[in-house]
Amino acid sequence: MKQNFTVRQGALDGVETFLNVARHRSFRRAAAALGVTTSAVSQTIRLLEARVGAALLTRTTRSVGLTEAGKRFLERAAPAFEELVAAAEAARDLGQRPAGLLRLAVPRAVVPLLLEPVIASFCQAYPEIEVEIAASEEMVDLAAHGFDAGIRLGQFIAPDMVAIRLTPPFPFAVVGSPDYLSRHPPPERIDDLRGHACLRIRRSNGSIGPWSFVEDGKAVEAIVSGPLVAHDYPTLLGAAIQGLGLAQVPEPITRAPIAEGRLQEVLSSFAVSTPGIFLYHPGRRQVLPKLRAFIEHVRHQG
Template sequence: MKSSYTIPRNLLDGLEAFLRVAERRSFREAAEDLGVSPSAISQTVRQLEERIGVPLFIRTTRSVGLTEAGALFHAQSAPAFASLVNAWEGARTYGGRPAGLLRLNMPRSVVPILIEPIIADFCARYPDVDVEVTGEDALIDLAASGHDAGIRVGELLEADMISVRLSPAFRFVTVASPAYLAAHGRPYAPIDLKQHNCIRQRISSGAMMPWRLLDGNRSIEVAVKGRVIVNDMASVVSLAQRGMGLAQVSEPLVLGQVRDGELEVVLGNMATSSPGLFLHYPGHAQVLPKLRAFIDHVKAAVASGMLDRLIPPA
């Protein structure tokens, strides 16, 4: 006897809304992303919860979190939804010009330095491609979050990713404002950092970003203390400019401030280097025309030397 399989009607209704709320941890921000009202998002998610039969979110006046059922549903539905979107866009653009929504993920500090200078030209060349840039410092699973590609420093790339170099290697430098150095003195050796207020950064794992310096040809990790902890490098730079303490940041972020005398580099002969920035995307995923167009656009910018001017080599 032939088996009969029936797919429930409206099975996917509300799934995109659910995934956006889960990603943003906010109904308001998800509504802004999708161009609808927060009440519409909330109603759509409630209808999805009613069809499934369990609550997916824990809602309070201050936060939105996933229930155990919601976390399980998210883990399994996010990559499936991304595959459906890719299949739809792949079929729609098969043999045609690049089109659709291109979603990029990268550290917040990279957006003004690297992406803003090239994104306008890309959008002008490809009017049928919309671009959504998510700036965040947390390391995410691109496929599970629905992003087409991301930008990371070389040491954080995963082995199964395809990567395209965007910048030459650059240094991580220790900086401070002239006012801070005048008041607290200038460090001349790693041990001197123990006497200074150091602005620290907490990374997505919950750990503090380590401070590293070169001791000859050997990289050493230095334990530092400080009264202020933030979770993104742009804030570290801003606080250093305000004289809050020493900061260790990627050199391209502070080239202008150092040139203008707002910050000074200390321990410059002990600065470590990063392999540079890379565009990366899942190696197992089909490269849709919209992403291929962006990759080719970035490669052209790299070949022209444009990105080298934005991020001078170490």
């Protein structure tokens, strides 16, 4: 048979009062320490004893002592109560200053794009915060998996999340290496992609994402094919740099390899824009100082 280990309602009532009386050996001094009247202390102890089912204190006109039951209760209750107080203080401390473990769920593409430039300066600015980055393309349940926040492209964030913009909107760029484009005529129209090796991404729901464009002001999706399917944009980018084919990836991660001559952009006039990158979390009431500090730091660094 399953046992019920739930603490009964009110089971902790009177414990602090009892500990004070046991410590001071006086109802009057315990009342002064608690800021209540002596009669209130007496009444609280009577209710506690009734609930426990045993006398905990012996009272005379001159002193207060512990019964055997009271001694046993004190031995177990005192350290437990101290742990509860310490737990409350630790929680209160995290609610008042930037400290503790900050867990973030982010896609791999965001790490070099957004986090690498700011993570070192953030850790130096807030030495009492420990940062854990879980780089994954999966859309995780933040609360269920113990994350403080996630970072995603805006179009993939659920509407019940609080979303905070971290970057301006940016396009998705189609890029290929100079070597690949020397062997294959650069596409000039979307239909030209049929003759190209197109590197594709598998979404977190298992489907392979089409390539998205804008033509004559209308959204267009192109079903493409090619030799590689990856689960993240950095892998597609690396394969494009190696000359395996064309890749459609967030434009910010293409800037450095394009500037270095390792990639070239094509079909730029058809590029579709995304809302940008956002940090998201379950609700405003759950924003602890550690997360608030991170949000402000990323904004200022940007």
